[in-house]
Amino acid sequence: MPRVTYRSHDGAVRDVEVASGRSVMLGATMNGVPGIDADCGGTLSCATCHVYVDGAWLDRLPAVDETESDLLENVASERCANSRLSCQIVVTDALDGIAVDIPERQF
Amino acid sequence: MSGLVIVGGSYAGLNIAASARQNGYSESITMLTDEAYLPYNRPPLSKGFLLGGVERETLPLRGEAFYRDNEIEVIFGARATQIDRAGYVDTVKGRFDFGQLAIATGTRAKLLPLPGADLDGVVTLRSLADAEDIRERLPRAGSVVVVGGGFIGLELAASMVKSGLQVTVVEGLDRVLARVMGQTMSRYIEAEFARQGVHVLCRSGLECIEGRDGRVSAVCTTDGLRHPADLVVLAVGAVPNIELADHLGLASSAGVLVDAHGRTADPRIFSAGDCAFGMNHFAGRSIRLESVQNATDQGKAAGAAIAGREIVNGSVPWFWSDQFAMKLQMVGLAQGAEREVVRGSIESGKFSIFYMRGTRIVAIDSVNSVSDHVLGRKLLAADHSVSDAEVADIDFNLRSLLS
Numbered sequence: 001m002p003r004v005t006y007r008s009h010d011g012a013v014r015d016v017e018v019a020s021g022r023s024v025m026l027g028a029t030m031n032g033v034p035g036i037d038a039d040c041g042g043t044l045s046c047a048t049c050h051v052y053v054d055g056a057w058l059d060r061l062p063a064v065d066e067t068e069s070d071l072l073e074n075v076a077s078e079r080c081a082n083s084r085l086s087c088q089i090v091v092t093d094a095l096d097g098i099a100v101d102i103p104e105r106q107f
Numbered sequence: 108m109s110g111l112v113i114v115g116g117s118y119a120g121l122n123i124a125a126s127a128r129q130n131g132y133s134e135s136i137t138m139l140t141d142e143a144y145l146p147y148n149r150p151p152l153s154k155g156f157l158l159g160g161v162e163r164e165t166l167p168l169r170g171e172a173f174y175r176d177n178e179i180e181v182i183f184g185a186r187a188t189q190i191d192r193a194g195y196v197d198t199v200k201g202r203f204d205f206g207q208l209a210i211a212t213g214t215r216a217k218l219l220p221l222p223g224a225d226l227d228g229v230v231t232l233r234s235l236a237d238a239e240d241i242r243e244r245l246p247r248a249g250s251v252v253v254v255g256g257g258f259i260g261l262e263l264a265a266s267m268v269k270s271g272l273q274v275t276v277v278e279g280l281d282r283v284l285a286r287v288m289g290q291t292m293s294r295y296i297e298a299e300f301a302r303q304g305v306h307v308l309c310r311s312g313l314e315c316i317e318g319r320d321g322r323v324s325a326v327c328t329t330d331g332l333r334h335p336a337d338l339v340v341l342a343v344g345a346v347p348n349i350e351l352a353d354h355l356g357l358a359s360s361a362g363v364l365v366d367a368h369g370r371t372a373d374p375r376i377f378s379a380g381d382c383a384f385g386m387n388h389f390a391g392r393s394i395r396l397e398s399v400q401n402a403t404d405q406g407k408a409a410g411a412a413i414a415g416r417e418i419v420n421g422s423v424p425w426f427w428s429d430q431f432a433m434k435l436q437m438v439g440l441a442q443g444a445e446r447e448v449v450r451g452s453i454e455s456g457k458f459s460i461f462y463m464r465g466t467r468i469v470a471i472d473s474v475n476s477v478s479d480h481v482l483g484r485k486l487l488a489a490d491h492s493v494s495d496a497e498v499a500d501i502d503f504n505l506r507s508l509l510s
Contacts, residue, residue: 026165032172039403041148041168045427045436046400047481067434067477074481107404107422 002091005054005099006033020093024086024100025049035102042087047071048106049086054099058082061089077103109134111413112196112203114187114351115211116140117149118402119380119409121168123209123369126410128177134206136179139198141186144235145169150399152238153262154429157245158270166235187212190351192373207413210352210363210371210378211406214345214397219254223316228323229339232259244338248272251338252326254313256283258428260342261296264305265430275306275334277326282309287426287437289447292460292472296430299456303431308332345397347382359384362395368417369409377413379405388421389488390440398426423487425480432456436480439470439487448498451476466492485509 001017004027008014018027028036028049040046044067053061061084064072068088072079086100111127113120116138124136140146147166155161174181185200190210196203216231218224230241241263251267253260256278268274276283282293283300300307312329316339326334349358357363357371362384369377369385378385380402384395401424408420425438433456444462451458459479462470468491471483482505489509497503 022165029168030165030170030172032170032176037403038168039399040427041150043150043427043429044434044477070477070481073478074484 002093002096002098004091004095005097006036007099007101008033008035009102009104018091020091022091024051024089024091024098026087027091028086028102033102035106036086037106038087039107044068044071044085044087047074047085048076050075050077050103050106051084051086051089051100052080052103053082053084053089054101055082057095057098060095064088075103076105076107109206110204111136111207111209112205113138113209113211114190114196115209115213115380115382116142116146116181117211117213117380118146118168118399119211119213119383119406120209121146122403122406123211123377123379123410123413124179125169125173125177126407127413128179128410130411130414130416132410132414136177137203138179138181139185139187139196139200139203140181140183142234142236143183145171145174145181147235150427152235153232153259154266156235156238157242157263157266159242163235187351190355190376192355192376194375206375208376209369209409209413210357210376210382211380211402212348212351212382213402214347214381216341217344217346219313219341219343221313221316223318223323224341226316226318226323226339227321228318228337229316229341231341232263233345241338241340245270245272248338250275250334250336251340252277252334252336253340253342254326255342255344256280256307256309257286257342257344258284258426260340261300261430262428263340263342264300265303268303268305272338273306274304275308275336276300277311277313277328277334278307278309279312280309283307287441288472289441289444289460289462291447291449291453292474295453295474296433296435299431299433345381347384347395349382352376352378352382361393364393365409367408367420368412369405370412377409379409387424388419389423394440396424398424400425421488423484425484432475434473434475434477436473436477437470438480438483439468441470441472444469446495448495450479450498451501461498463495463498466494468493468498479505482506482509
């Protein structure tokens with residue numbers, strides 16, 4: 001199973017196995033990783049699952065679409081070039097080892 | 108006696124527990140739920156889960172690890188029957204002592220006292236168990252009547268017509284979503300449903316539900332029509348579960364009465380979510396809201412108060428609904444609006460209705476216009492002044508109103 005590394009704002013690092021086809025958001029909410037609120041459950045409505053994708057992995061992700069981009073405009077922590085909504089990052093074998101930083105605030 | 112007992116295991120209950128821990132609450136936390144599952148995502152129940160695209164394992168709002176790590180004990184099947192101010196809750200699973208108590212009992216589907224309402228095949232949707240029941244019935248159903256043109260009724264109607272059923276929506280008022288949206292939006296949505304093959308009947312009351320051998324067979328409406336149906340969904344709104352609090356004198360028919368921090372008149376008892384009628388900073392008055400956002404934010408405020416901290420819940424109410432290809436997003440409260448202004452193109456299916464009062468925007472309903480919605484969440488919380496002409500002009504940058 002692919003592994004995802006979640007780095008929390010307080011410095012804690014968690015490596016979690018996430019089944020292929022599930023999102024980085026679900027990997028966090030289902031495995032007790034704090035800091036990804038996911039209020040809308042992954043339906044691209046809320047912008048509370050914001051993460052910063054580790055540079056090396058950013059280019060391997062599908063591009064940000066218009067809806068995600070509009071929502072990223074409303075995130076509580078600063079939007080950066082590597083900002084993504086983790087509900088839109090679907091884990092695959094090709095993403096085994098992806099690392100994301102969790103921002104300080106989601107709301 | 109010490110420790111927090113939360114009656115109710117959904118969005119509000121979860122957020123009360125999580126926020127209490129985040130804000131330093133160190134005593135025991137026990138969540139009593141009358142269901143068999145950890146708190147779960149409800150919006151997919153009328154959509155993706157019903158159609159099979161959303162797997163059940165992905166529904167929990169938080170996995171077991173969260174409850175373990177935060178030392179939140181969840182008692183399943185523990186329907187509460189009575190709260191005593193001496194500091195205990197009686198449930199069908201026994202008595203639980205509390206130091207502090209949170210009532211997060213939500214709502215239940217409203218029923219209609221009609222002949223035939225108890226027939227097999229007459230259902231409501233509130234819980235995962237309800238959704239599983241409806242999902243099992245779909246393959247055997249041919250035609251369905253959805254009673255009620257609110258969000259749940261329309262979402263169900265959209266899902267069911269997608270799965271090949273003949274769908275009729277019966278709405279008592281003169282338009283769908285009349286309670287929550289303006290006329291322009293209701294008409295647009297009605298037209299979209301008609302285009303997708305859903306038969307929407309407004310100004311149509313329910314006369315009776317007919318059955319055969321104990322199973323539903325048709326619905327008769329007050330206009331004298333008879334609509335054959337092998338499935339009837341009652342989606343006529345929700346009733347707050349206030350009985351436990353009412354027994355303590357902590358509720359009115361409006362809901363469980365709380366302040367801006369979720370506190371009832373009893374300093375040890377709190378409430379949040381769909382069942383709570385409380386001071387809403389944005390509205391400037393006490394209201395009861397049925398929404399994920401409110402249950403989440405009010406729950407966070409109540410959890411903080413339980414831990415001895417006050418946080419200002421200044422969030423602007425927002426809602427969402429997905430029906431066919433329409434991404435509907437609502438922000439603000441349209442009550443008291445004087446005018447509707449359209450921004451964008453209704454014909455292209457990408458627009459927002461701005462609800463205006465004086466030179467203020469009080470609410471925005473959007474169809475496939477996420478940028479209007481997210482801007483609204485910031486703008487409506489801030490002082491602003493804008494003309495109708497500016498709102499209607501897509502070349503006018505609304506973001507400039509923020510500075």
